[in-house]
Amino acid sequence: MILRLKRFFEMFLIQRKSFCIVFLFAISQVFAENDNNSYRQIIQFQETIFTLSADSRIDIISNDGEKNTIFKNDDLKLNCLAANDEILILAGNKGVIYYSNNGKEFESAKTETDKNIYSIVYKNGIFLAGSEKGEIQISEDGKIWTNLKTEAAGDIISISANNSIFIGVTNEGEIIQSGNGFNWKVANFNKNYAGFIPYTEFIKILAIENSIIIIGVHDDGSPAILLSTLGNVWNERLPFYYDEEGIIKYLSSKPNDVIFDYENDQFILACNNGELLSLPSCSRCNKYVKVSDKNLQSLVSIKSSLIIVGNDFSIFKYSF
Structure with missing residues (x-):
């Protein structure tokens, strides 16, 4: 009986300790996700x-790093920046959009x-802004915006x-696509690729000529990199690289941003834990670099x- 009681209290203490560890980890994750001491985006205008x-x-x-x-x-929270040669746009929650022609004074757009706005792109003479519940905001001059509803169920992040093409992704695993910015078709990636590619939570999409990339994370937390030529058929590119000793390693950190480096003909991912991963056309030529211990959020x-x-x-x- 004494031994049973002893074992009971040992198990109680172990479970209590485990609960505390899990609880503290969860709390730390909440604070990490809501950390305001961070840059989220960088662009040139x-x-x-x-x-x-x-x-x-x-x-x-x-140029010397002074802020x-x-x-x-x-x-209101601001979520994104975008620009063409003439105007700088910033947008955020509750449909707020500001514009500036000189990068100094900002005015409110109409x-x-x-709805919250999460991402903006400029192409072929129009601005498009992805927002909540499948909505898109459209503008020719960045000053007056009209609302368009797609059939997407999720938020266009x-x-x-x-x-x-214009192309976007939602937080519901949808890929939306349009040839003119006004008429959109919607595909559910996770439904269509179930059993072929692990469930993926999208983070960002980037389209260049003849290539489109989506970065995100799988449901096990591993990084996801998806590539397509036209946006209809997708293939996963594994985030492996060779270390200095020629041993194959895999990126495990969450990717937060991706750009295309035209000079070196490669995609570059900015990731948590200060990590960069370059993706040239040669799938065996990926290059990994660690520049810091801090999470990298955006790059240009x-x-x-x-x-x-x-x-x-x-x-x-x-x-590089």
Whole structure:
């Protein structure tokens, strides 16, 4: 009887300890996901580098890395930046959109939505903004926007375009596609590829000529990289690389952003834990680099160099 009681208390303590560990881990994950001390996006507009922070601040980054805040919204969260040669656009929750012709003064745009906006792209003379519940906002000048409803069920979290198509992804695993930006078809990727490619949570899509890439994570937390030529048939590219000793390794960190490096003809992923992964056309030629211990959130290629931003408002410069 004494031995049984002893075993009971031992099991109780073990379970209690395990519960505490799991609870603390869950709490740490919540704080990590809501960390405002981070840059979320970086772009170039009129030869100036602009960054968007998680606390809805726009900073200009000088060539020597100095930061200068030019805009901040304390009322609504800003989620994305986009630009063409003439106008800079920033958008966020409750349908808020701002525009600037000089990167210094911002004005409110006219919109027809109160939905959160998550991503903007400019191509073929129009801006498209992906927002909640399958809605898209469209504008020719970035100042006046009209609302369009697609048949997508999820929130359009990322949108991109090349000269042939506009294409986006939702948080429900949908891929939306249009030839003109107005008429959209919707496909459920996870349903269509069940049994072939593990369930995938999308993070970002990027379309260049003759190639489209989607980055995300599988349901086991491993990184997902999907490639397509036209956006209809998708193949998974494994995130493996060779280390300095020629041993095959696999990227395990979550990818947060992807760009195309035209000079070196390769995609480059910015990932958690300070990791970069390049994906040239040769699938056995992937290159891995660790530039920091901080999570890398966004990157841009400028004059043969990568400018990368991440957590703790960190900024890095790297050249492959």
